[in-house]
Amino acid sequence: MTTDADVKTLVIDEQEVSARAGQTILEVARENDIDIPTLCHLEGLSDVGACRLCLVEIKGSNKLLPACVATVQEGMEVSTNTDRLRKHRHAILELLFAERNHICSVCVSNGHCELQALAQEQGLTHVRLPYRNPELTVDASHERYTVDHNRCILCTRCVRVCAEIEGAHVWDVMGRGINSIVITDLNEPWGSSSCTRCGKCVQCCPTGALFDKSKVGDDHPKYPDFLPYLNLMREAQ
Amino acid sequence: MSQTITIDPVTRLEGHGKITIQLNGQGEVEDAHFHVTQVRGFERFSEGRPYYEMPSLMARICGICPVSHLIASAKACEAIMSVRIPHTAAQLRRMLNLAQMVQSHALSFFHLSSPDLLLGMESDPKARNIFGVLAARPDLGRAGIGLRRFGQHIIELLANKRIHPGWVVPGGVTEPLSAAHRDEILAMLPEAYANLGLALTAYKQIAGTFKQEIEVFANFPSNYMGLINEDESIEFTDGAARLIDPQGAIIEDGITASKYTEVIGEAVEPYSYTKFAYYKPLGYPQGSYRVGPLARLNIVKSMGTPLAEKELVEFKQLAAGPVQSSFHYHHARLIEALYGIEKIEQILADPRILDKHVRAIAGVNRLEGAGQAEAPRGTLMHHYKVDENGLITWANLVIATGQNNNAMNKGVLQSAKAYVKDGKFTEGALNRVEAVIRTFDPCLSCSSHAFGQMPLVLTLVSADGEVVDQLVR
Numbered sequence: 001m002t003t004d005a006d007v008k009t010l011v012i013d014e015q016e017v018s019a020r021a022g023q024t025i026l027e028v029a030r031e032n033d034i035d036i037p038t039l040c041h042l043e044g045l046s047d048v049g050a051c052r053l054c055l056v057e058i059k060g061s062n063k064l065l066p067a068c069v070a071t072v073q074e075g076m077e078v079s080t081n082t083d084r085l086r087k088h089r090h091a092i093l094e095l096l097f098a099e100r101n102h103i104c105s106v107c108v109s110n111g112h113c114e115l116q117a118l119a120q121e122q123g124l125t126h127v128r129l130p131y132r133n134p135e136l137t138v139d140a141s142h143e144r145y146t147v148d149h150n151r152c153i154l155c156t157r158c159v160r161v162c163a164e165i166e167g168a169h170v171w172d173v174m175g176r177g178i179n180s181i182v183i184t185d186l187n188e189p190w191g192s193s194s195c196t197r198c199g200k201c202v203q204c205c206p207t208g209a210l211f212d213k214s215k216v217g218d219d220h221p222k223y224p225d226f227l228p229y230l231n232l233m234r235e236a237q
Numbered sequence: 238m239s240q241t242i243t244i245d246p247v248t249r250l251e252g253h254g255k256i257t258i259q260l261n262g263q264g265e266v267e268d269a270h271f272h273v274t275q276v277r278g279f280e281r282f283s284e285g286r287p288y289y290e291m292p293s294l295m296a297r298i299c300g301i302c303p304v305s306h307l308i309a310s311a312k313a314c315e316a317i318m319s320v321r322i323p324h325t326a327a328q329l330r331r332m333l334n335l336a337q338m339v340q341s342h343a344l345s346f347f348h349l350s351s352p353d354l355l356l357g358m359e360s361d362p363k364a365r366n367i368f369g370v371l372a373a374r375p376d377l378g379r380a381g382i383g384l385r386r387f388g389q390h391i392i393e394l395l396a397n398k399r400i401h402p403g404w405v406v407p408g409g410v411t412e413p414l415s416a417a418h419r420d421e422i423l424a425m426l427p428e429a430y431a432n433l434g435l436a437l438t439a440y441k442q443i444a445g446t447f448k449q450e451i452e453v454f455a456n457f458p459s460n461y462m463g464l465i466n467e468d469e470s471i472e473f474t475d476g477a478a479r480l481i482d483p484q485g486a487i488i489e490d491g492i493t494a495s496k497y498t499e500v501i502g503e504a505v506e507p508y509s510y511t512k513f514a515y516y517k518p519l520g521y522p523q524g525s526y527r528v529g530p531l532a533r534l535n536i537v538k539s540m541g542t543p544l545a546e547k548e549l550v551e552f553k554q555l556a557a558g559p560v561q562s563s564f565h566y567h568h569a570r571l572i573e574a575l576y577g578i579e580k581i582e583q584i585l586a587d588p589r590i591l592d593k594h595v596r597a598i599a600g601v602n603r604l605e606g607a608g609q610a611e612a613p614r615g616t617l618m619h620h621y622k623v624d625e626n627g628l629i630t631w632a633n634l635v636i637a638t639g640q641n642n643n644a645m646n647k648g649v650l651q652s653a654k655a656y657v658k659d660g661k662f663t664e665g666a667l668n669r670v671e672a673v674i675r676t677f678d679p680c681l682s683c684s685s686h687a688f689g690q691m692p693l694v695l696t697l698v699s700a701d702g703e704v705v706d707q708l709v710r
Contacts, residue, residue, distance in 0.1 A: 105401070106294045140287050140626040143600070148287075191626070214598055216289045216406050 010076040019072045026054055026067040029080060036080050037089060037118055040155035041068045042204055044227025045164060051155055053089055053118070056080050064088070086122070093119050098129040099178070100136060101150035102207070109208030112221040115153060116207075136181075141191030144213055145202050147182070152209035154180055158201035165230060170195045182209075239267070242662060247271075247671050254679075256670060257508075258653045264660025269650040271674060273511040273638070280632045288314050288601070288627045289407050295619065295634070296401050299680055301344065304337035304392065305612030306619070307405040308474060312494065312608025313619040314407030317627070318599040325592035326409030331474040332584045333395050333405070334610060335577040338473060339429070340388025341613035342530070342574040345678040346436065347381025350567060353672050354443055358450070359665035377439055380432035384574065387429045391581065394418040409596035419585055429578045437548070437571050447564060453655040454673045455563035455648025458483030460516065460526035462492075462640070463533035464611050470541035471533055471576060473611040479536045480516055480526060485558040488516065494607040497618050501635060514640040525643035528615025529677060530569035535559040540572070542579035548572040563648055563676040570678070601627040612637050614678045638679040648673040 008019045012029050019028040024047070029036050039051040049066035056067045059077035067080070079085070096102075096115060104110050136149040156173060159182065163169040170193055174183045184193035202210045204224045211220055239262060245255035259268040279298055286294060292310040296303035308330055315322060322330075352365040355374055364372070371378030389399045395414060396402030404410050444451075460483065464476040478492035492500060503512040504521040516524035526532070534553075540546045552572055555565060584590060607620040615637025622631040638645075652673045656666035 106290065106297060108290070110403070138285060138287060138628060140628055146287055213287075213289060213600075216293070216403075 008072045008074045008076075010072055010074070010078065012078045013080055021072070023072050024068055025056055025065070025070050025072055025076075025078055028072055029067065029078075034080060036067050037122065038068060039114060039118065039153065039206055040157065042157050042161075042224055042227065044224075044231050045157060045160045045204070048156060048160070051153070052092055055085060055088055057082055057085060089122055090124060093122060093124050094127045094129055096153050097124075097127045098131050100132070100134060100152065103150075107151060107208040108211045108216055108220045109151075109222070113208060114206035139184075139190050140213070141189035142195065142197075142213075143191065144197060145190065145199065145210060146213055147184075147190055147210055148208065149181055150209075151207045152182055153207060154182065155206060156182070157204040157206065158182060158210060161200045161204045161227070165227065166196060166198050166200050168194065168196050168198075171201060240264075240660060242657065242667075244667055244671060247674055254674070256649055256674070258649075258657060258662075258670070260657070260660050264658075266650070266653045266657050269646070269653040269670075270508045271642075271645050271649050273509045276510045280634060283629050283632050286629050288317055288621060288623050288629055291619075291621065291629065291632075292405055292407065293401070293403050298634075300400055301341050302337060302612045302614070302680060303401045304333050304405070305610055305617050307402070308334055308610040309608045309612075309617045309619040311405050311407050312610065313606045313621050314608070315597075316494065316606025316608060317601060317603050317621065317623055318407060318597075318606075319602040320408055320597040320599045322409040322597050323592070323594050325413065325589055326595040326597075327475070328584050328587065328590055329395060329410050329414055329595065330405060332581050333392060334474045335581050335584075336388045336391035336395070338388070338611075338613045339574045339577040339581075340385045340392070341678075342570040342577075343381055343384035343388065345613070345675075346440075346567060346570055346574075347377070347384070349678070350672070350675050351377065351381065353668065353675070354440070354447070354567070358669050358672065359663075362664060362668070365668075374439070376435060380435045383428060383432045384436075387425055387432075387578075390425065391422055394421060406596070408598055411596065413593045413595045414591055416591055419591065422581065423585055426578060426582055430575075433571065433575050433578060437575070440568060440571055444568065449655075450669065450672070451562045451564040453652045454669075454676055455644055455651060456561055457647060457651065458561055459644055460488060460519075460524070461532035461535045461559055462516075462526045462528050463536050463616055464609065465536055466541070468541075469538035471537045471539075471573075478609065478616060481536050481559065483559065483561070485535070488519075494609040494618060494620075497609055497635070498607055498620050498633075501618070503635065503639065509642065511636075511642050512639045513642045514635055515643070522643050526640060527563075527644045528637050528640040529566060529613075530573050531560060531563065531566045532615065533611065534569045534572065540576050542576050542583065544579055545572055545576035548575060563644070563673065566676040566678070601625060612680070614638065614680055615640055636680070638677075641677045641679065645674055645677050645679065648677075 006021050008021055010017060012034050017028055017032045026036055037053045039053050041047055047068040049069040052066060054067040055064040057079040058065055104116050138148045140146045159171040159173060162171045170184050171182055174181050174187055184190045184195060202212055203222050240260040242258040243255060247254045247256055254271060254273050257270050258266055261267040283294055291314055292307045295306045295310040298306050348367045351370050356365055356369050393399045396404035460480055462478055462480045464472045465479045466472045466476045479490045480488045482488050500517050501514055502517045503514050505512055515521040516526060534549060540549045549572060552568060601623060605622045609616060609618045617637055618635040620633045621629055624630055649670055652670050656669050
């Protein structure tokens with residue numbers, strides 16, 4: 001039975017909405033067809049608030065909060081699309097593009113990439129920062145999949161899906177800050193790691209960083225929609 | 238005092254190049270060079286990339302002929318995979334390559350060269366472009382645009398995208414052809430035939446007025462090379478290369494992609510970023526040869542399609558042996574475009590063309606592979622080496638323009654000697670020097686081309702670097 005205390009009433013973009021206690025701002029916004037851009041969030045996985053694209057403004061607080069992990073409060077007034085937020089999102093996307101070698105025209109995910117789609121959606125026309133052009137490797141040692149670190153945005157979806165859903169925890173992050181990189185096992189080649197070859201990480205990767213060797217050209221859409229269903233079926237058991 | 242005339246940039250070409258003409262103290266042409274002035278670096282930056290990414294990466298070399306790069310690259314990858322692609326996939330690729338050939342030839346003939354041919358070499362440079370052609374001969378202008386659309390639209394119907402499609406992949410193609418798209422292509426054929434007929438008739442009418450140009454537009458004996466089928470008919474996508482000498486005798490036959498690397502060498506000259514390909518047993522520069530439409534028609538015995546066959550017979554009557562003047566590239570281009578339309582019709586008549594099995598899957602089975610195909614402007618070769626994971630460790634491309642490089646330089650010198658007299662030049666004379674290059678339809682950077690809008694500055698420079706004369710177009 002729902003008690004009064006379980007229901008929170010708040011305002012998102014001048015729209016009055018109600019939510020269950022403990023729900024995140026992102027969940028409630030999406031339930032009410034209010035769009036908040038995300039990159040590291042994926043339905044069916046835990047949230048880490050890493051990409052900061054879902055930052056929202058809360059009235060009365062100067063601090064911006066990531067909507068994927070911030071929970072709703074009674075009487076909250078949330079703004080999801082202000083000039084300040086748009087500026088931040090632009091800057092985040094520019095930093096992502098400048099950080100590694102994202103060359104859409106020759107990427108397997110061209111046309112299916114979440115980073116590319118988000119840049120288009122946010123009206124990103126150019127990058128004001130100098131490109132770092134780091135020399136990053138491609139690991140093609142796996143029989144079926146390839147990881148191209150040039151296209152990785154460190155969203156850690158691969159790390160989470162491998163640990164939380166597959167239960168293998170092959171993927172992890174090595175290094176700190178700008179030197180961070182996703183690794184398999186203790187930085188073993190993917191082909192000789194303890195990978196179960198399930199391919200969930202490939203389907204969850206928002207860019208062309210992880211891809212299926214047999215799907216090259218322009219035919220590599222990703223299908224991460226299986227995650228919520230998989231979770232549902234597991235809960236039912 | 239020796240002087241240098243510079244034509245920079247050369248207009249109505251695909252890419253950026255310049256010509257310098259060196260004059261001696263008497264004002265006579267001593268030497269001339271065609272320079273390709275930009276470096277691209279594709280071979281170097283593809284190192285470390287997975288081989289299966291190479292077709293789409295290499296297609297970015299060129300916006301006019303990405304299909305040729307896609308096909309040569311995919312074939313090199315298939316050599317690495319050691320697979321034979323399904324019949325339908327091979328036929329679909331063949332059709333894609335022919336569609337590109339038709340649109341590229343239409344671009345070269347109508348947009349880039351017909352202003353010189355129809356309006357005259359001496360005509361007003363401001364109107365010497367496709368718009369000038371449209372004003373003078375609206376029917377021909379429309380035919381040119383129509384033929385380009387024909388080729389480009391087939392590419393789009395097959396591969397979803399007109400430029401840089403990702404449809405050609407190592408092992409075949411990503412999607413089969415639908416019946417609806419086949420019917421749409423068939424419906425476009427009558428108009429394409431009509432447009433090409435118009436162009437051929439117009440060309441034959443005006444060709445006779447260019448006797449002097451025919452005489453000095455890279456008109457010299459040379460070797461010729463191109464792909465050919467076992468029955469000695471023309472081939473654009475498979476087959477093996479044949480090299481003939483200036484008399485038409487076969488120097489070497491059955492040059493497959495893997496053998497290509499053994500017999501073709503590449504020389505470097507300090508004045509150009511484009512290499513100079515040559516046949517190794519004859520050495521450089523004696524082993525230089527020409528490729529492209531003129532070379533292909535010189536090496537084949539038949540076209541394999543009825544209308545083009547008739548035209549080939551007529552073309553072969555231009556000379557006793559191989560046709561030597563590069564001016565005839567224009568004619569050869571139109572015959573090939575006619576062949577392209579006919580061949581597309583033949584391919585579509587095969588019921589197996591709608592087969593759904595269009596891709597073979599395999600991993601790395603060899604550490605080296607080479608593939609070749611005919612680009613509109615000549616034979617194209619891609620050669621890769623990979624590590625055991627399929628990452629590229631070395632790549633080399635032999636492009637058509639590199640194979641025609643020696644002939645283009647000789648042609649520029651020949652025409653400069655004919656048209657630059659006593660150290661003086663006219664705009665029309667220098668346009669003829671440029672027009673020699675245009676007959677080869679070279680692909681310089683491949684990704685950009687200019688027609689008319691680019692400023693053309695012709696500079697006469699004395700030996701001490703002083704500008705003594707300048708002509709701005």
